[in-house]
Amino acid sequence: MLLAVDCGNTNTVFAIWDGEQFLASWRTSTEWQRTADQYYVWLSTLMKLQKLDVQITDMIISSTVPRVVFNLRVLADRYFSTRPLVVGKPDCLLPVDVRVDAGTQVGPDRLVNTVAGHDLYGGDLIMVDFGTATTFDVVDTDGAYIGGVISPGVNLSLEALHQAAAALPHVDISKPKTVIGTNTVACMQSGVFWGYIGLVREICARIKAERARDMRVISTGGLAPLFQQSEALFDAFQDDLTIHGLTVIHKYNKDNT
Numbered sequence: 001m002l003l004a005v006d007c008g009n010t011n012t013v014f015a016i017w018d019g020e021q022f023l024a025s026w027r028t029s030t031e032w033q034r035t036a037d038q039y040y041v042w043l044s045t046l047m048k049l050q051k052l053d054v055q056i057t058d059m060i061i062s063s064t065v066p067r068v069v070f071n072l073r074v075l076a077d078r079y080f081s082t083r084p085l086v087v088g089k090p091d092c093l094l095p096v097d098v099r100v101d102a103g104t105q106v107g108p109d110r111l112v113n114t115v116a117g118h119d120l121y122g123g124d125l126i127m128v129d130f131g132t133a134t135t136f137d138v139v140d141t142d143g144a145y146i147g148g149v150i151s152p153g154v155n156l157s158l159e160a161l162h163q164a165a166a167a168l169p170h171v172d173i174s175k176p177k178t179v180i181g182t183n184t185v186a187c188m189q190s191g192v193f194w195g196y197i198g199l200v201r202e203i204c205a206r207i208k209a210e211r212a213r214d215m216r217v218i219s220t221g222g223l224a225p226l227f228q229q230s231e232a233l234f235d236a237f238q239d240d241l242t243i244h245g246l247t248v249i250h251k252y253n254k255d256n257t
């Protein structure tokens, strides 16, 4: 049984994959101080609650936060007696090429999204991931990662307004009824919501123009449906994209080592 761990700057998702389907998945906040023992207590409690009596034999990790990998490695070693595959490390093979400037450290989540996109949709893709940052990963015809775009995340943008301006409150994103806001919250939501619609549309159009071809736009992340509901920005939405990519990379490494 495989434990796939997708660690973002805000949240970490743990999912159990039996080779054909996910048996369960759970989300916790990302905290680098959390120890292997803490992870295990949390995980084993949830597994018991769901009456999941399975043996974890393999583990794969993608982490945009380098510091958390240490304790996740200890978890793998101490509780599952396995050595985890860590995306981005030299011993973790990728089924796609990475064509970027020499010396560039591409975020592992972006590599995993590329692999997942290629597995599910083929090539000539733009993968849009609404995480802490909103990333656009460009997938070549042959599935290679060839670069992309990093923008401030939706909640990060709202939080930055709140942090920097004394009179602006903490606000959650939602679709405003009108563009012209008639109160502070509506004005902030309008700026970020409609600004984001424009950002996604413009970046995708420019990527397609730069590549001189039509490309499919695949979105992932909890906020993608919110943006899709008002404008047709994406050709497809894939909820568990990153975690799916981890299972593909794990299988590729099993088959090729």
Ligand SMILES: Nc1ncnc2c1ncn2[C@@H]1O[C@H](COP(=O)(O)OP(=O)(O)O)[C@@H](O)[C@H]1O
Residues within 6 Å of the ligand: 007, 008, 009, 010, 011, 012, 030, 130, 131, 132, 133, 153, 155, 156, 221, 222, 223
């Ligand atoms: N379904 C959702 N509805 C609203 N906000 C969400 C949803 N899913 C995630 N978020 C928010 O989006 C931001 C990014 O979350 P997440 O995708 O977990 O980021 P990361 O992968 O970078 O850890 C966070 O602020 C989180 O609270």
Ligand SMILES: CC(C)(COP(=O)(O)O)[C@@H](O)C(=O)NCCC(=O)O
Residues within 6 Å of the ligand: 007, 008, 009, 010, 064, 105, 106, 107, 108, 109, 110, 130, 131, 132, 133, 134, 135, 150
């Ligand atoms: C851009 C990111 C911060 C996105 O992380 P996330 O929003 O998933 O937490 C992450 O992919 C990262 O740290 N990238 C390293 C730089 C790069 O990808 O070029």
Ligand SMILES: [K+]
Residues within 6 Å of the ligand: 008, 109, 129, 130, 131, 132
């Ligand atoms: K992410």
